[in-house]
Each structure stands twice: as structure tokens, then as C-alpha cells.
Amino acid sequence: HLVIVVSAMGKTTNALEWVYQYYIENNIQKYDALQEVKIFHFNILKSLFKLTDEVYSDIQMLFNELEHKINTPPSEQIDFEYDQIVSYGEIISSKIVEKYLRSIGVNIYWKDIRSLLITDSNYKEANVLFDISTPKIKDCFNSKAIYICQGFIGGTEKGNYTTLGREGSDYTAAALAYMLDAESVTIWKDVPGVLNADPRIMPEAIKLDTISYKEAIELAYYGAQVIHPKTIKPLQNKNIPLLVKPFLAPSEPGTIVQNITEKLSLPPIYIYKYHQVLVSIMPKDFSFIAEENMSLIFRHLADQKIKVNLMQQSAVSFSICIDFDERKLHGFLEAMKAQFDILYNTDLTLITIRHYTDDAIQKVISNKKIIIKELSRKTARLVVK
Template sequence: MTGERMGRIVMKFGGTSVATSSRILSVAEIIRSRLHQRPLVVVSAVGVSFKGESKITDQLESLAELAHAGKPFDSNLEAIRTKHEKIIEELELSWDSVASTWELLTKAIANTNRPYREFLDEIFSFGERFSSRILSAVLNNKGIPARYIDVDELGSITDQNFQDATVPVENEEQVLAGFRDEERILVIPGFVGRTPDGRITTLGRGGSDYTAALVGAAFEVDEIQIWTDVSGMRSADPRLVPDAERLEVISFDEAKELASFGARVLHPKTIEPAMRKNIPVVILNTFDPQAEGTTIRNERIKHGKVIKAIASKTGVIRLDIDSTSMLGASGYLARLFNVFAKYETEIDVVATSEVSVSLTVNNSRNLDKVIEELKTFSNVSLAHGKTIICVVGEGMRHTPGVSGRVFSTMGTAGVNVELISQGSSEINITFMVDDKDAERAIKALYYACIS
């Protein structure tokens, strides 16, 4: 699809936005207020409604673990039903509005004769499928014609990387291809896709943002709105820096860096489809719909501050790999990274010298196998309890003295810095500290470089 924009928007509502019946009713009114923009609505699974409650996605994962292992799971299944029944009753809907999806869940649980990751993804998908069905029924009850889209109609054809699937660029045009002329409000489950042979996949935790971007790119909409529980992105984590300022406008490049390194408002994969179609992404607050948010645009946006924001990711594992065979040899790094690819272990940050490589990974899945194979041709050591800190800003391009300011601030704060890296974009500097020093480091950077 090419040419002029269609004058439409995508509205994606996160789990906190649909966690209770009252919040779902508020979402319906927000949608009503934008009917003139013919919104395409993407929904996450219902979120946590009280402290200590498990997320639906976590409950579904527990259910899948028990079922696949042949252990009793009736109480887990009942807890999931009870959560949704309560919302449905409070909304004065009938269980019939989700009955067909519930039947699909019970059938999926019985089909355990398949690899666990494949099985888990189908079970995962029901969180978003239930919430989307409920919101669609609410909209119809309120006189807003709506059409629920199930995963087999969505057209998000992914690769086979279960739990973190991606829709190849060449498949993006297939998303909702059969619904381009649908007049009703399309209510779409986020987070889900299908392999070419029809097996259900999921797009990674927070992948509903990615679904919103895919839908927006397919329809070439005017704007993709991500409705969450905060008014836009902040220049630092407000839990660590309560007075961190709202970012009014940032570039796609800045957003990619922030999302990749811990800014929880946006899923990292969201950026690419929107950027390719030059569609702005706006972060808005469901609980304060009139509040201004953050707009992400495909342009370099500089302002008076060289460093615009700080992101961080805690609980990271660092691997230090060294071998004298690296010196003057070709192909060593390829061999090293092939090991991580073989065991589907994602690398975040890399720093190299002539004879050593330091890198970080997010989780320990398959890490023992990675290390075992690496040790056949290298020395390997491990360090847990690390935090990646990333400072970001378009103003950092070609600005002398930025690194000096960052690291002198760390020295003044008494924070030891490890594993320094800067990407080719020149808009970020990434480094590592101990988890115990992370809060002190972020606060020091914020007040020295931003506020």
C-alpha cells in the first residue's frame, strides 16, 4: 500500500489500561472520543488489578508448565477463568462473549504432544485473545460497531522463534490484508502471530506494541498511539529520579536506544515498522487522557541538552572471553558469535580488544551450553549482578567532551565503570556498573548532565 495516509490511527492499550472493568469502560470512552480518526485498536492481556496479583501471562505460563509436564492444573485454569468472569460480570456481559475462545484454550491445553516452546506460545496467546474479545463486546454494547480479530485472521506471519518471534519485512503487508475496507472498529489481540504453517507464536514480552506498529505500517496510518499508565517517556526512570522530566519529542534512533536498554514504556521492536513508514509514535496516559505525552518522530531532534535521557537494565550477566588465538587471526569473532546464535542466546553489548571480548546477555537460558562450547577454544569467566546504563541524545553527535563528562561524573560519585561501548550512531554511550551502584550512578548522571 502506497500513497497518501488514510487518516487513521492505531490505539494500543496496555495491560494496566484494561486491568479492571472500570478501566475497560474508560478505554471504550477514549476510543469513542477518537472515532472520527477510525481507530484500529490493539489490546494487551488484562493487567494486575491489585498488589500481589500475578499477571495473566505469568498465570498462563504456570498453567502451561503444569499441563505439559502432565501435572494437575485445574486450580490454575480456574483462577484464569475467575479473573475474566469477574470482569465480564461487572461489565454486564455474558460469558458467551468469550466462550468460543475459552473452548480453544481447553483444546490447546490438551494438545501437549509438541515442543514446549511451541505449546507455551499458543497458551500465552489467550491472554490477549480474551481481553480483545471483552473490549469488542463492550464497544458493541455501547453502540460502537466493533469486530474482534482472532490470531488466524490477523495475518502476522512470523519466523519460528517462539517466545520472541519477528514478522519479516516482506510479510508486513499481509497484516489484516482482508480487512482494509472494514467499517467497524477492529479490535486486535497484540503479542501474537503465526508461522507460515499455522503454529501460533508470540512476539516477546511487551510485544503488543510491536503488533500496533505492524498494524499501523500495514494501514499506513497517521499515528500510532501507545496508551499506558504514564504520560510519555521520561528522561530517567521516575522510580529512581522522581522529578525526571517528560520528553516531549524524541527521534526514532533515540527511542530505539532507550527501548533496547530498559525504558519500559515501549517495546524495542515497535520502532522499526513505524520508522520504515515514517509514522509518528505517541506515548499517552490512559488515566489522564488529556495529558501531553511523548512523540517519537523519524527526524533528528536536538535541543539545548547534549544528553537527553538515561536508560538502564539491571540483573545483566557479563561474559569475559579471552584467547591468544585471537591475535592476528581472522574468523575468531565469527566463531564466537556463532556459538551464541546456535543456542539462541541474545547479546546486548560488546567490547573487544586484540585478545579479549567482553559482552552481556539478558538471561541465562542455554548459557551453560554456550559457555561449555566457548571453553573449547577460549578462556571464559562470568560476572552476575551487573547493570547496563545507556546515556542517549542526538546532541551527542560530533560533540567533544561528552564521554569525559559522563565518566568524570561516575568518578566523582565513586562508581566503578566496566565494559564501555559506543554504537556507530554516536548518539549513545553504554557502560556497565554493579547492580548495587546503579541507582547512585543514574542519579549522579541525571543531575550532572540533564537537570
């Protein structure tokens, strides 16, 4: 009884984001951007199938749907439009993988997760409605068979497509595991497992053999790319182990994330978030940053769907570190400017070190200007230029 959850291929999500961007700008480059996505996938088809195979027409139909979409004027709900376009990456990839597995003799059942994993309408960051989804999922995946479906995407009760946030395929797998009472979840990655740093930044990064659910949640929260932030909760709630393994070396053990009672001795773990903005907010009347001011600030942050990565408060100012998104930042600044003076710095990096040592901190701040430095028992956080 196996459920395979498939992500988009290569950099398809990024490529479809360009299609979306040109689409909402009514930029004619949307056609070239979509053509690039099509060429990428048809080159994969040519490497796997005969030119007479029906998979070509199946995939062409999906691209026809996308082309029809970008020929239709966008609504003012741009996050909604994002999900209607970007969700196709997983539909296309899952169709290709299903057809290939069938061609080599695997009896497999393709399922469209958009009608099964029901979410709210918080487009781009949709929340799974477990009470509604669970009976649909159990009814669909009810036989001892091999199934394939899509990660990252879902659908509302009205039938609109939604996405679960970048890297959301991991979360899809965890949600399905929770609903189906799975024995385990395995996430296949292009790294040996969960590492203590991004090997592109630190080539000397080492693999962590075992970590606890709690540690995995902390790493995901601070921005570790290998695990989606929402993935751990459904697994921990039912004590389902998570294995992170390399698809280039499937026999290697990878990393296991599970319930651990004993204290583990972990090395410093480094997490980098680039393209950060530090926003400092001060009331125009020099009043204290009190509860009513904080409430207003966070309301405007929520309105713009801005996630705060770090915050720091003084008597008359409040600073937040956020991901750079020009549209969201502009909307937030416009909403705040009547009551607050605001300063901000762009092109910053937020470095988090779990289980830090003095040497670990020195290693990352060499030749950098420190703007904010926060230390707790187990975690060091630094905003640097």
C-alpha cells in the first residue's frame, strides 16, 4: 500500500512563476515563458517515450489549458491567479511519472489531489481542512495498491486550485500519512539527508543521522530548506517517522526524524535566509511601543501576508526582519505611514545557528557588518550585511 507524492520537475515552479508574473502584468512575454516550460517537459517526454505515445497528447492538453488561462484577463485576486497557474507543474510531472511507470510494467493509479485534499481559500499558503479531506482521502486510497498524486497543491470546496506554500509537497505527504495512518514517510532529496548546513554555502556540511520532531520543527521554522515548516506536526501527532533520503543513493540511510526522549549531542546547525529586509517602525508621537501599536502593526502584516522572521523591540521602536517582496513591502509601508515613521534596509542576510558555539558565530560573521545579534540558550540569530 504505497502512495507516491510527486513534485514539479526541475525548476518548473520558478518558471511558472514567471508565466504568472507576465500574465498579471499583461506582458506578451508570458507566451515565451510558457513555451520554455513546454519545451522542457517535451524534451523529457522525448527521452522516455516513443513519439507515437499517447502521453504527448495528454501533456499537450494540459498546456492548452494553461494557454487558455493566460489568454483570459486576470482577476484582481492575484494570489488566486498564482495558484491557478503554478499548480500545473505538479499535474504535468505526475502524469509523466505515471505514464513512465506504466510503460515499464508498474500497475499504478493516478489521482488528482485537487479534488481530494480540500483546503481553505488562503491562496499561495492554503491550509488543509482535515475534517473534510480525511474521508475523501481514505475512500480514494483504500486498496492495497500503488497510487501516484501531486504534492504542493489542493483545491477548495468550490473547485478552485490552491497551493500550500513553496516546498509544500513534503507537507502533502505528511498530511496524507496522517489521514491514512501510514507506517512512515520517506522524502527523496538531492542531498544525503538533513545536513547541518547548505552544502552550497558550506561544502564541509555533515549529515545528521537522527533528529527529534522538535528539532526538525525548529529547523523548518528558521528556514531550513530540506523540510517544509508544516510537515512535522501531522507526523508527530501520530508518531509517524520521517526519513529524508538521497534519490541518487537510495540504499543510504539518510536521516530519520522521530520521537526521541534522550538528549542528542548535535553540532552547530547553520541556516541562511538571503534577500531580507529590516524594517524599523516608530510612532510619530514618540509614544511607547505598547499593545495597541503592536496590534496595529501585526494586523497590517497579516493583511499583506507577511511572515516575520525576526523581531526586536525597544521603548519607542519595533524592528522586524522579513523576506523581500516588493509588492507586499509597498502595501505594508503605505498602510503604516500615516501613524508611524519607518526606516528599512534591504539586501540583508539572516543567519540562524542552532546549538551555536563562539567559534560557530565567528565563522559566519567574518568580514560582515552585524546589524542585529540575538542569543538564546540554543539559538543564535544574526542579521548581517
